[in-house]
Amino acid sequence: MSKPAEIVILTGAGISAESGLGTFRDVGGLWSRYDWRDLATPEGFARDPAFVLAFYNWRRERVRAAEPNAAHAALARLSARWPGGVTIVTQNVDDLHERAGSRDVIHMHGTHLTALCASCGARWPAPAAMDPADPCPACGIAAARPDVVWFGETPYHMERIAGALRQADLFVSIGTSGTVYPAAGFAAAARAAGARSLQLNLEPPRKTGLFDAARQGPASIIVPDWVDEMLG
Ligand code: OAD
Numbered sequence: 001m002s003k004p005a006e007i008v009i010l011t012g013a014g015i016s017a018e019s020g021l022g023t024f025r026d027v028g029g030l031w032s033r034y035d036w037r038d039l040a041t042p043e044g045f046a047r048d049p050a051f052v053l054a055f056y057n058w059r060r061e062r063v064r065a066a067e068p069n070a071a072h073a074a075l076a077r078l079s080a081r082w083p084g085g086v087t088i089v090t091q092n093v094d095d096l097h098e099r100a101g102s103r104d105v106i107h108m109h110g111t112h113l114t115a116l117c118a119s120c121g122a123r124w125p126a127p128a129a130m131d132p133a134d135p136c137p138a139c140g141i142a143a144a145r146p147d148v149v150w151f152g153e154t155p156y157h158m159e160r161i162a163g164a165l166r167q168a169d170l171f172v173s174i175g176t177s178g179t180v181y182p183a184a185g186f187a188a189a190a191r192a193a194g195a196r197s198l199q200l201n202l203e204p205p206r207k208t209g210l211f212d213a214a215r216q217g218p219a220s221i222i223v224p225d226w227v228d229e230m231l232g
Contacts, residue, residue: 004084005169010186011090014175014202018220019096025177029095040150049132056146057129060112067101071223076101078227087164091176091183093148109153122159168195175219180204180206200226
């Protein structure tokens with residue numbers, strides 16, 4: 001009897017777009033309205049922590065008001081019923097996969113749910129509104145920052161992700177433009193290790209040759225369709 005396939009799924013902002021959370025690089029996306037150098041780098045935070053925290057407070061509020069959509073629910077269904085392993089790696093800092101029922105989601109770019117002490121590395125549940133004067137509950141220093149990975153920083157859980165990619169039989173990229181490394185290199189890494197690759201996205205792949213198959217459409221439609229096919 002052959003071993004059931006190991007599936008690694010990478011999600012990006014596009015899977016949460018129909019939940020009302022904006023993407024980054026589409027027309028009207030966050031990085032067309034704001035300068036990422038001010039809002040998503042350690043240097044920007046050092047220049048103006050109040051501005052950066054206000055931006056993430058606003059995003060956290062949007063995430064709390066949002067609901068998972070049919071694509072998040074479909075991936076939770078796949079994880080629960082697929083006889084092999086399903087590893088969900090997300091670049092998203094929202095918790096919509098978890099609220100749809102997925103467990104053990106790998107948040108490679110961090111999460112809005114926790115605050116991080118830039119001084120001692122302690123983490124604690126993020127309050128609705130973070131303030132530069134907030135003391136760290138562990139060391140007492142006022143150095144609270146969002147627990148998100150900024151440009152120039154190393155994404156979280158890279159060893160675990162590399163291990164999953166090596167074991168993958170199928171790699172699926174959902175709702176990501178594939179422009180930010182190291183996530184943008186996962187499809188090639190999985191293929192080099194012998195996996196097949198599939199892209200599910202509103203737009204066709206930016207690079208040719210990375211995916212064995214690609215389907216275009218809104219995630220809330222094409223992800224449940226694909227999961228239904230997988231589960232027969
Ligand atoms: P992008 O904004 O770069 O890409 C979003 C992708 O989702 C695009 O390819 C869209 O075509 C697609 N998309 C939009 N709406 C969709 C829908 N309804 N259904 C399916 N696909 C849809 O977002 P990411 O690739 O996630 O990092 O961006 C990667 C990283 O860049 C983010 O994690 C963030 C950002 O800077 C950090 O902040 C460190």
